[in-house]
Amino acid sequence: MTTREIWPRQPSDRPQPGTAVPAGTGPAPGSGADTGAGADRDDEVTERSDRGAERTDTPADPGGTDAEPTDGEAARRATPEAGHGGAGSGRHDRVDAGGHRSGWFGRDWFTTPRRLWICAGVCVALCVIAAAGAFSMAQRRAHAVAAISGAVMERTEASWDIHRSLARAAAAEAETFIGPPPGGAQAPATAPRSGAAEGAADTSREGIYHEFDQALLTAAGAMVRAGAGISPAAGAQVCPPARAQTDPRPPVTEPAAQAAAALTTLVCLTPTYRELIGEARANNRAGNSVGQAYLRSANALMNDSLLPASATLARSHTTEQARQFERATRARDIVWLAVAAGLGLAALIGTQILSVLWTRRWANPAMVAATLLVLGGMVWPLAALAGERSALASASESHQLRGLLARANHLALRAEADVLYWRIAQGGDIAFDDDFDRTAAQLACAASGSATAEAPDELCAAATFRQLDAGIISLVKEAWDAGSAAIGSVAAEDPGPDSGAGAGSSSGPGASGDRRAPDDLQAVPAVLERFAALDRALTGADTDARARFDAEVARADRALWGVAIGALLLFGGAAALVAIGLEPRIREYR
Amino acid sequence: MKSVRRTWLALVVGAAVTACSTVPAKLPAAADQPWGTLATASADPGASSIASGEDMPTVPRNLVPPMDPLPGPGSFPPGGSLQDIVDRGYLRVGVSRDTQLRGAWNPVAHQYEGFDVDIARRIADALFGPNNTGEADTIRYVPVSYSERLPAIENRRVDIVISTLTYTEARARRVGLSQAYFTAHPRLLTRRDPTRASTAPQTSPVAAAFADLAGKRVCAPRATTSLANLQQKLVQFGGFEIEGSLNELSDCLVAFQQGTVDAVAANDASLVGMLEQDATTELGDAEIGEREYYSVGFTRGDTELAGFVNGVLEGIRRDEAVWVGLCEAWAVAEMPCEGSRPPEPQWSR
Structure with a gap:
């Protein structure tokens, strides 16, 4: 039967x-x-x-x-x-x-028992789904939060460090080529930068060499850290040529391959850069003019290959960081959890109501307990996720601020190097003075936002974020002024062709060589001092932002503490209680 | 009661929206800009438009006659270019920054030096007087690469250019060029190899020189007569590759020392400077092109400055002791001064 x-x-x-x-x-x-x-x-x-x-x-x-x-x-x-x-x-x-x-x-x-079976099955299934979903979601978020503060952040920082260290090395090397002026006048290098050489009072050329070595050492260490998550198989493993106008390697579009190719470029060409600098120094000491050509080659390698590669790497890591933020705060997680838990809750309540109608029993303690557990399993994770999201929102702001500070630091180092290289070359095919103008304007935009009055609109178009601290903005202005003064301008010092040679037309565009370095021997030390102060301020601000970032990510981590296991226990317990509560009702019909 | 419910509803909705939204963590645009390449000076627009045949060296002709006698300081016609330079207080001279023995920055002595620099000093002395307040005040050097030489004059960044500027018809149409002050010979710089011998008998030393370069890369700076000459030789003899994208001769030396090129083609006047810097190199014996005559460049049509510069150069040329003295100061065994004397000028009528 x-x-x-x-x-x-x-x-x-x-x-x-x-x-x-x-x-x-x-x-x-x-x-x-x-x-x-x-x-x-x-x-x-x-x-x-x-x-x-x-x-x-x-x-x-x-x-x-x-x-x-x-x-x-x-x-x-x-x-x-x-x-x-x-x-x-x-x-x-x-x-x-x-x-x-x-x-x-x-x-x-x-029949009634079948209905009860169905209700029990639906309730248990929803509880199990909610348990599994909440557990996996909480676990994934916890892993994403751990990645944000751990591996991915480490790689992001490392890629910023690569860029910063290489740019610092280039600027330090430029100082050695300016060297002391003849006649025993004071050497231009008076202000060590922050970082590796911070605190060192060594103003000698050896001190700058040491700073250069430290910067390259830091860059090498950062390359190891930045490359920790990059698969060698992801990109071309062929070293790019140091002197090619264009990279002969096939272009890659996939981000992981781009990062791998960028890392390969850095690993391959940094020793070449060092070798070129070594040749430049040796020839410079011997009084050979080819030393400057080596310096130009090294500088071209730095600006055309190494720094773009490090920027590509940094972009890859910041994109990955953004992805982890999105993983950790994905909106559909919350919706999914709310829907699953809500359905479970509705099913439990509905079952109890129907059970009352069908069995004429008013209370089923196990089902009531299951309902409470599901309610808890819904409220606690949602509250935890809200707390985590709030903490990560603050952490994201700190992260973005750090990105802006890193960008400002890189631009500051480039602007400083522009001044120094222009003082060395004073003309040439690379218009360091024009590059300084452009870089300083971008730096001002990065620091001051779009409110920078001095910078052209096209350079400030992207500056819609926020202003950095007023102190940093002030230091940027001072550094810009010092750099402009060190590069000098014929327009300020020279009667110019219109009033001088009487030759008619004025200099055309791109006539960057109209500028002439002022005779002021203190111009370069002033530049170094201003940019070193800016570097220190940016580094300090980054340290503060890092501390805030770490605190916020730790708060997010704490908010998620126990959520995965808790949700599993709550929903799993609810499923068990449903079975316990309905089983006697069903058994009554046997 | 309703307001309480609304407040609760608002709180719940607000909390839900806050908790639901994904945190954007992409860097702001200001922090996520691509790393731009260095700004480069605009290329010489005239260099590419000149056919290589027109840019071949020739003996300077139709020259503005020299001022004779040279006017002394304070006797220049008012409103003229010479008086303007004197009023300014210094002469702007375009020089090479790293053509050793011709014009180069000495990183040890911290000064520009070389034969071209000495010629510039002579012109400045003639302008301001030998007892002027010092070179630093009467000459301001503007380092220019080969491709920047003519644009520097055209853009009036400099008053004169003295930077191994070979006289050609094409250049003479763009800027004013003086009489020659030096004669140079196109040659090849190669790696010293005592065991090397030409593998096949050749009809000429030039053919032998280029036969030795079969399958090799030869460097010549862009916008130079050496590059134009090399391109002709490639058509004539073939068998080698040209690296013609580098800006300076010293860049060619770097490429040579780095092993990316096997030889450098230029005038001996420039190559001897490289010979001085690299003991592993040697200068080929064969002249691989027509003789080249270095001129001083200035603004085209400025006959006053042209006549003055030609007057100074003619004075040096006529006074053998002065010319030899200048030449010997920067001479090396591979390029004796006897073969470098300038030719007889051909003045315009």
Whole structure:
């Protein structure tokens, strides 16, 4: 005998709880369909006695308060062949004489225990889905937060450090080529930069050499850190030529391949840069003019290959950092959790309401507890995610500020090197003075935002972020002024062609050589001093931003603490309680 | 009651929106700019438009006759270019920054020096008088690369250019050029190799020289007569490659020392400076082109300055002791001064 045969689902047939069904009082099998509740019960009893029923259609405790009223299944019992698997049954659904469907998914199939089974299944499934989803989501977010403060941040910082160190090395090397002026005048290098040589009072050329070496050493270490997550197979492993106008390697568009190619460029060409500098120094000491050509080659290598490669690497890592932020604060996680937990909650509440209607029991403590657990499992992760999101929002601001500070630092080093290289070359095919003007304007925009009055609009177009500290803005202005003064201008000092040679037309565009370095021997030391002060201020601001960033990410990490396991336990516990709570109800019908 | 409900609803919605939104962490545009390449001076627009045949060296002709006698300081015509220079207080001279023995910055002595620099000093002395207040006040050197020489004059960045500037018809159409002050010979700088011998008999020393370069790379700075000459020889003899994108002759020496080129083509006047700096090099014996005559460049049409400069140079040329003295100061064994004397000038009528 099947469950369907035992538990008819006609509500009108439902006996009152506590009603005992006398055995052997029903009509004879096959006496007709839908003959009333009494007939149904009689049929059931007859059938049970006839077939030696394995299950009963009444609660196990017929006289108790848990007794489940049964629905009539008169039609099937009246026509046994209509029952599932009955003789002559060629299909599962049948229509009885009263027009009621029976069989699979017919009206009679949805008996109360089956409904309870379905409700229990839905509740348990939703709880399990919510548990698994919340666990994996919390775990993923925790990993993303760990990556933000750990590996990815390490690589991002390392890529910034590469750029900073290389630019610092280039600027330091330029100082040595300016050298002391003849006649024993004071050497221009008076202000060591921050970082490797900070605190050192060595103003000698050896001191600058030391700073150069330290900068390259720092860059090498940063390359190791920056390359930690880059697969060698991701990009071309062929070293680019040091003197080629264009990179002969096939262009790559995939970010990982670009990062790998950039790292390869850095690893391959940094020793070449060092070698060129070594040749430049040796020739310079010997009084050979080819030393400047080596310096030019080294500088071209630095600006055309090394620094763009480090910028590419930094961009790759900052993009990865942004991706981790998005992973850690993905909006659809919250929506998903709320929907899953909300559905679970609704299912639990609905089950309890229906259970009350079906079983006439008002309270099921296990189900109430499950509901509370699901509520907790929804509220706690959501609150934790909100807290984590808030912390990461602050951390993101600090991260963006650090990116801006790094950019400003790189631009400051480039501007400083422009002044020094221009003092060395004073003309030439590379217009260091023009580059200084452009770089200083970009630096001012980066520091002051779009409010920079001095910079042309096209250079400030991207500066819509925020202003740096007023102290830094002031230092940028001072450094810009000092650099401009060191480069000098014919327009300021020279009567110029219009008033001088009387030759008619003025200098055309690009006539950067009109500028002439002023004779002021203190111009270069003033530049070094101003840019060193700016460097220190930017480094200090970055240290502060780093501390804020770390604190905020740690707060986000704390907010997620225990959420994965907690959600798993809460939703898993709720699923177990659903089973515990509904199992006796279902069992009552056996 | 309603307001309480609304407050709660607003709180819930606000919290949901806050908690739901993804945190953007892309760097701001101001911090995420691509790293720009260094600004480079605009290329010489005239250099590429000149056909190599027109840019070949020739003996200077149709020259502005020299001032004879030279006017002394204080006797220049008012309003003229010479008086303007004197009024300014210094002469702006375009020189090479690293053509050793001709014009180069000495990093040890911290000064420009070389034969061209000495010629510039002679002109400045003639302008301001030999007892002027000092070179630093009467000459301001503007280092120019080969490709910058003519634009520097055209843009009036300098008054004169003295930087191994070979006289050609094409150049004479762009700027004013003086009579020659030096004669140079195009030659090749190669790696010293005592065991090397030409593998096949050649019809001429030049052919032998280029036969030795088969399959090799030869460097010549851009916008130079040496590059134009080399391009002609490539057509004539073939078999070698040209590296003609570098700006300075010293860049060619760097490429040579780095092994990316095998030879450097230039005038002996310039190559001897490289010979001085690299003991592994040697100067080829064969002249690989026509003789070249160095001129001083100035603004085209400035006959006053042209006549003055030609007057100074003619005075040096005529006074053998002075010319030899200047030449010997920067001479080396591979380039004796006897072969470097300037030719007889051909004045315009």
